[in-house]
Amino acid sequence: xxxxxxxxxxxxxxxxxxxxxxxxxxxxxxxxxxxxxxxxxxxxxxxxxxxxxxxxxxxxxxxxxxxxxxxxxxxxxxxxxxxxxxxxxxxxxxxxxxxxxxxxxxxxxxxxxxxxxxxxxxxxxxxxxxxxxxxxxxxxxxxxxxxxxxxxxxxxxxxxxxxxxxxxxxxxxxxxxxxxxxxxxxxxxxxxxxxxxxxxxxxxxxxxxxxxxxxxxxxxxxxxxxxxxxxxxxxxxxxxxxxxxxxxxxxxxxxx
Amino acid sequence: xxxxxxxxxxxxxxxxxxxxxxxxxxxxxxxxxxxxxxxxxxxxxxxxxxxxxxxxxxxxxxxxxxxxxxxxxxxxxxxxxxxxxxxxxxxxxx
Amino acid sequence: xxxxxxxxxxxxxxxxxxxxxxxxxxxxxxxxxxxxxxxxxxxxxxxxxxxxxxxxxxxxxxxxxxxxxxxxxxxxxxxxxxxxxxxxxxxxxxxxxxxxxxxxxxxxxxxxxxxxxxxxxxxxxxxxxxxxxxxxxxxxxxxxxxxxxxxxxxxxxxxxxxxxxxxxxxxxxxxxxxxxxxxxxxxxxxxxxxxxxxxxxxxxxxxxxxxxxxxxxxxxxxxxxxxxxxxxxxxxxxxxxxxxxxxxxxxxxxxxxxxxxxxxxxxxxxxxxxxxxxxxxxxxxxxxxxxxxxxxxxxxxxxxxxxxxxxxxx
Numbered sequence: 001x002x003x004x005x006x007x008x009x010x011x012x013x014x015x016x017x018x019x020x021x022x023x024x025x026x027x028x029x030x031x032x033x034x035x036x037x038x039x040x041x042x043x044x045x046x047x048x049x050x051x052x053x054x055x056x057x058x059x060x061x062x063x064x065x066x067x068x069x070x071x072x073x074x075x076x077x078x079x080x081x082x083x084x085x086x087x088x089x090x091x092x093x094x095x096x097x098x099x100x101x102x103x104x105x106x107x108x109x110x111x112x113x114x115x116x117x118x119x120x121x122x123x124x125x126x127x128x129x130x131x132x133x134x135x136x137x138x139x140x141x142x143x144x145x146x147x148x149x150x151x152x153x154x155x156x157x158x159x160x161x162x163x164x165x166x167x168x169x170x171x172x173x174x175x176x177x178x179x180x181x182x183x184x185x186x187x188x189x190x191x192x193x194x195x196x197x198x199x200x201x202x203x204x205x206x207x208x209x210x211x212x213x214x215x216x217x218x219x220x221x222x223x224x225x226x227x228x229x230x231x232x233x234x235x236x237x238x239x240x241x242x243x244x245x246x247x248x249x250x251x252x253x254x255x256x
Numbered sequence: 257x258x259x260x261x262x263x264x265x266x267x268x269x270x271x272x273x274x275x276x277x278x279x280x281x282x283x284x285x286x287x288x289x290x291x292x293x294x295x296x297x298x299x300x301x302x303x304x305x306x307x308x309x310x311x312x313x314x315x316x317x318x319x320x321x322x323x324x325x326x327x328x329x330x331x332x333x334x335x336x337x338x339x340x341x342x343x344x345x346x347x348x349x350x
Numbered sequence: 351x352x353x354x355x356x357x358x359x360x361x362x363x364x365x366x367x368x369x370x371x372x373x374x375x376x377x378x379x380x381x382x383x384x385x386x387x388x389x390x391x392x393x394x395x396x397x398x399x400x401x402x403x404x405x406x407x408x409x410x411x412x413x414x415x416x417x418x419x420x421x422x423x424x425x426x427x428x429x430x431x432x433x434x435x436x437x438x439x440x441x442x443x444x445x446x447x448x449x450x451x452x453x454x455x456x457x458x459x460x461x462x463x464x465x466x467x468x469x470x471x472x473x474x475x476x477x478x479x480x481x482x483x484x485x486x487x488x489x490x491x492x493x494x495x496x497x498x499x500x501x502x503x504x505x506x507x508x509x510x511x512x513x514x515x516x517x518x519x520x521x522x523x524x525x526x527x528x529x530x531x532x533x534x535x536x537x538x539x540x541x542x543x544x545x546x547x548x549x550x551x552x553x554x555x556x557x558x559x560x561x562x563x564x565x566x567x568x569x570x571x572x573x574x575x576x577x578x579x580x581x582x583x584x585x586x587x588x589x590x591x592x593x594x595x596x597x598x599x600x601x602x603x604x605x606x607x608x609x610x611x612x613x614x615x616x617x618x619x620x621x622x623x624x625x626x627x628x629x630x631x632x633x634x635x636x637x638x639x640x641x642x643x644x645x646x647x648x649x650x651x652x653x654x655x656x657x658x659x660x661x662x663x664x
Contacts, residue, residue, distance in 0.1 A: 283445065
């Protein structure tokens with residue numbers, strides 16, 4: 001049995017993982033605002049970015065409360081370093097073309113949907129409440145990105161080619177989604193966290209079926225080394241954070 | 257290939273039991289995309305219970321020149337309106 | 351024929367004089383249609399290009415709440431562009447054609463968006479002054495004679511009321527903040543004040559379209575009247591947060607109850623419209639690049655829809 005302190009630390013770390021995933025993905029999606037492939041889709045991508053940033057706020061706020069050091073969601077977002085961030089490397093990858101953005105989104109949406117589906121029954125009340133609200137949003141996100149994978153994969157020759165390139169390029173980042181460490185194991189055993197093994201099964205099923213329906217090939221399972229849950233990242237995250245954190249870091253005594 | 261996605265008219269139901277009302281239009285390649293676009297464009301402030309989309313070209317409409325022959329006969333049928341009938345003073349609920 | 355046209359025009363103008371709305375299929379003079387297409391598409395393009403100067407601060411917003419609200423605001427502008435394009439489409443022009451006109455430089459957009467956003471205070475200032483000016487204009491347009499355009503503006507006004515408040519909130523927090531923040535606010539207001547006044551268009555003495563547009567109730571007030579209304583609304587708001595508007599000639603006239611203001615630099619206005627603003631090239635380039643990079647996506651969506659339809663028929 002772990003101590004109460006270890007339990008809080010586990011929960012804090014777990015909430016950072018959930019929150020950072022959504023903050024970094026929301027950041028990337030917001031880069032599309034004003035540059036979308038059609039006006040209607042510009043609005044759709046902004047909606048999904050808004051949902052993700054909104055979820056990140058709830059998750060990081062709860063993380064700060066559990067940590068108990070008086071850190072707000074903004075403190076956590078703006079005053080941590082790259083090595084403190086816990087988001088998946090997949091999500092910090094640049095937007096690339098629309099196919100890259102939507103393949104990244106689809107891989108994450110499936111993952112996020114099943115995560116929330118499990119977390120709805122979390123024995124941690126605060127986390128469960130966030131999951132109930134977020135699941136509604138995640139359900140729509142998945143419907144949106146899944147439709148696009150079908151459209152792009154089975155659309156024109158060019159869209160098929162671009163989407164296959166994006167799938168091949170991003171697939172190696174998906175391995176670490178399901179790497180469970182001790183924190184996952186302890187919290188899953190306590191009925192608080194989502195069981196990554198089970199999510200992996202569901203994820204594979206939906207992703208395989210969708211790729212097949214979209215006439216896309218599933219790449220071989222050669223995965224990049226993971227470790228983002230312990231603060232390992234690609235170089236892209238540093239640039240995201242330097243842009244995102246510039247104002248609070250430059251004027252730490254100012255309110256906005 | 258046509259250069260623009262077809263236009264769709266969007267109808268929203270905002271209250272239980274209320275009718276769907278015209279909200280505006282969106283461009284979309286197919287019905288699913290039209291529904292999703294309508295949701296993102298016209299329901300992003302919430303409070304929407306249901307959405308209909310219909311391709312604009314599928315709508316049959318009266319033309320302004322129909323104004324007289326099409327609608328006036330109805331206007332003249334005063335007996336379809338309750339004010340046509342008189343009821344003794346002081347009677348309520350009729 | 352000519353007699354018939356004359357009678358139609360007289361009937362049309364009578365309807366307008368009676369305060370009736372003109373709807374898409376109603377008869378209208380060709381010139382009314384052309385003027386409306388010009389105005390509505392220019393308004394739509396302005397919403398779209400207007401996303402760019404603010405959009406580039408979304409990734410740098412100084413708190414998560416600010417990030418959320420700025421994103422929601424810029425997204426609204428995309429929505430407003432969309433309502434307006436749809437309103438223009440009821441007049442028989444399609445969105446692709448309007449986009450082409452924007453990218454070729456044939457159609458204009460509000461020249462204020464050719465100025466750069468340099469600090470976070472610019473985001474507050476745009477919300478306060480630029481959206482503030484736009485609201486004055488759109489409140490009038492919500493009552494204009496063309497039904498679809500009036501309804502689009504009504505929807506826009508309803509949604510936009512939070513934009514100006516958001517901007518003014520940013521300004522008032524920063525104006526009451528640190529010295530560095532106060533400096534940013536004053537600098538931003540110094541840069542945006544005159545361009546906001548120019549948003550109402552050339553002075554009435556040099557606005558060839560105004561007379562006709564007002565007769566047809568496309569516009570209900572002249573450029574100068576709207577500009578004056580905006581100045582009257584804004585001066586007390588600036589004072590309340592101790593921000594100085596960069597006009598030494600600004601003074602209250604007890605008799606007219608107007609805030610009189612100094613001479614606008616119309617040479618600058620026409621120069622920026624002609625493409626000599628600091629950011630003209632970047633703004634158009636961003637729109638062109640979005641169109642080009644989106645082309646294969648739109649083609650894919652249409653191809654997929656066609657395949658699906660063929661399968662359903664088969």
